[in-house]
Amino acid sequence: MTDLRVLSPDDWKLWRRLRLAALAEAPYAFGSRLEDWQGEGDREERWRDRLSIPGSRNLIAMVDDEPVGMASGIPGPEFDAAELISMWVAPVGRGLGVGDRLMRGVEEWAVETGARSLRLTVAPGNSRAIALYRRNGFEATGELGDVLADGRREIVMAKRIQAR
Secondary structure (H helix, E strand, O other): OEEEEEOOHHHHHHHHHHHHHHHHHOHHHOOOOHHHHOHHHOOHHHHHHHOOOOOOEEEEEEEOOEEEEEEEEEEOOOOOEEEEEEEEEOHHHOOOOHHHHHHHHHHHHHHHHOOOEEEEEEOOOOHHHHHHHHHOOOEEEEEEEEEOOOOOEEEEEEEEOOOO
């Protein structure tokens, strides 16, 4: 069974551990690079700030009391939109429904905030992530996302949700 834990800035060490593991294991999946969060970039203040984005929710997925995944929801640029960011599931957690549970957790948060849409970006070629997002009701919008280090553009996906 997958349990979700909501993090606070005081949980920065746990978030740091998973985020660095994610950037090392799946560098192709993120706009951030591992080296950007190491050395001078590896500061407690920076990790706390990342978990202190106003209006955000940061989740860790736990299986058998071990952290195996992470995702965050942040307010979007429009008042009725939210964004799913920093999604990752460790190899040991894949195939166990962890990704689906994290996505539901972020969607539940988005509904609570009054959002009517949930958006995300994904690297082209990240077929496992794209399949997960499609399975959870996301569709490509046709918009161009940020330019990745290799020159490709992120795929923007979105899902309509029911605000309370």
